[in-house]
Amino acid sequence: MKIVIMGAGKVGKVLCRDLAEENHEITLIEKDAKTFQTVLNQYDITGVLGNGASYDTQMEAGVNTADMFIALTDNDELNMIASVLAKKLGAVKTGARVRNQDYSDLSDLMRTSLDINLFINPELEAARKCMQLIEFPLADSFESFANNKPPIVELKVSAGSNLGGKSLIDFRSSYKNLIVCCVMKNGEIIIPKGNFIIEANDHLFVTGPMSELVKLYKDNGQQESKIRSLFIIGGGLLAQYVIKLFEKSNVTIKVLELNHDKAKLLSRQFPKIEVIEADGTDINNLREQGAANYDAVLALTGIDEENIIISMIAKSLGVKKTLTKINRTEVIDIVEPIGLQSVITPKRIVSDTILQYVRAFFNSQGSNVEALYTIAHDQVEALQFRVKEGSKATLKPLRELKIKKDVLIAYIYRKNQTIFPTGNDRLMPHDRVIVISYNGYLSDLDEIVL
Structure with a gap:
């Protein structure tokens, strides 16, 4: 597919890489010359240097013949304007990164009125991931x-x-x-x-x-217990979305925020939670504020190193669940020996969300992948396929199929029933199947069979 990406920030770079690896035709629009050249040198893509909300720039980038236009700059309004223009010029699908809570609350209305197909909010998606890990605290991911x-x-x-x-x-x-x-x-x-x-x-x-x-x-020696209290360090946008998701629950929340203005604003926004103006990287502050008495500590500042330190301190204090926000994916492998529990990477989460949308659209044009998810630090893909009539994968029981190396069938979904297969099971037409692959991109179920 022909995809135009506007903005080469954290999410834009990851998306350029991932979509280029899937052999899509990617054109990047970026106004910063240094960033523009760096990304073009790294990945097999083309690009246009300029303002993505400009008619001339979009025409030069071929937006009028694009299957998809995705605006990912740090300016919500610019992203929406560029997406509206792209749709008017002829882009089949459009998506805009929109982080402001006021806009996110009206996303359905704005999607209809502005004719933007996908609203992308990294912090909201990351907050939902936090919520999953809090609701099932036994899991690291x-x-x-x-x-x-x-x-x-x-x-x-x-x-x-x-x-x-x-x-x-x-x-x-x-x-x-x-x-x-x-x-x-x-x-x-x-x-x-x-x-x-x-x-x-x-x-x-x-x-x-x-x-x-x-x-x-x-x-494994882990006991199930519900999370009833959250201790959050960092009162930024991600923290605000997490608080909002738990606003109507019985979960007790305390926030430590170093910045005076941010702490004051947060206190006004959420009068039912306790907001303390203090440095969350200081172990004495964490002790004084009773972090050890909370079920979970969420390190959500804007600095990876601070978040890692906070989680290490929380672990030493005996906190049973820690969530650590890390923006730079390359840091995750480095800190692996430290033994962090759950790591939240907003740019990776939102990139996966966009990839799922792209795959779904691509599926309607001939690919057979219905959904895409990633696990194991994004090194392994979990793909959902629908089994077609005549598929090679239906010919024999699974134990007799010659399945490619580094591919595994996780489960089969048949007539509202989930089957966790043994070698005696077989795939049937119209089944939905989750395939695990560490073998590169798969676009068709038959590709798993040698």
């Missing part, structure tokens, strides 16, 4: 699927856990409806087979019914 399909959750195998030393064959005997989709071992990704041996400190990415997932965590 949690990837949900549409229509209440089983999620994929992350579990770090504890030292002394009953899971250590088990092969996947034994694992499946103990947990009939759980599938280990992939394993991260010492930073290496493995799509495991039955003879794989689970060891302490392995990160397992598992799918299955919630009741069995809870049992799995219990066997």
Whole structure:
């Protein structure tokens, strides 16, 4: 597809890379010459230097013949104006990054009146991810699927856990409806087979019914308990969206914000929560404010290093759940040995949201991918396919199919029933199937079969 991206900020760069890797024809519009040249040198894309809301610039970028135009600058109004212009010029689909809460609250009305197909809010999407991890606190990461399909959750195998030393064959005997989709071992990704041996400190990415997932965590030495109190450091936009999502719940919230004006504004916006003007990276402040007495600490400042330090301090104080906002994805692998629990990366979350939208649109034009999700620090894809009549994947039971290396079938969704397959199961036409791939981009289910 021909896609024009306006803005090469954090999200724009990630999207340029991801969409170019899927062989889409990408044109970047960026007004900063240095940023523009850097991105063009990094990825196989073309570009136009200039103002993306300008008629001449959009015409030079070929917006009039584009399948999709996505505006991702840090200016909400500019993004909306550019998207409206792009649609008038002939772009089939348009999307705009809009972070302001006033606009987000009116997104459905504005989508209709401005004819913008997709409103993208990184902080709101990240806040929803925070909410998932708070509602299922046992998981280090949690990837949900549409229509209440089983999620994929992350579990770090504890030292002394009953899971250590088990092969996947034994694992499946103990947990009939759980599938280990992939394993991260010492930073290496493995799509495991039955003879794989689970060891302490392995990160397992598992799918299955919630009741069995809870049992799995219990066997790993983790007890299920609801999060009833949040201690948030950093009163920025992400924190505000998190507070708003929990506003009508019984969850107690305290916020530490160093900036006087921000703390005052936050206190006015949310009079029912406690806002303290203090430095959340100071262990003495965290102790004085009783961080250890809260069920979860959310480190949501704008500085990655501060957030990492805050989570480390919270962990040392005995807080059972920490969420750490990290903007730079390259930092995640570096801090892996530290043992951070749940990491929130807004630019990656919103990039995945856009990719899902692009894939859905691409599907309507011939691709068979219905949805795309990423797990294991975005190194592994979980793809949803609909099984077509005559597919090679339906010819034999799964144990007889020659499936490509680093590909696994997580589960089958058939007539409102979820099947966690064994080798005796087989795919049927009209099934929906979740495929795990560490083997590059798949556009058709038949590509998993050799």
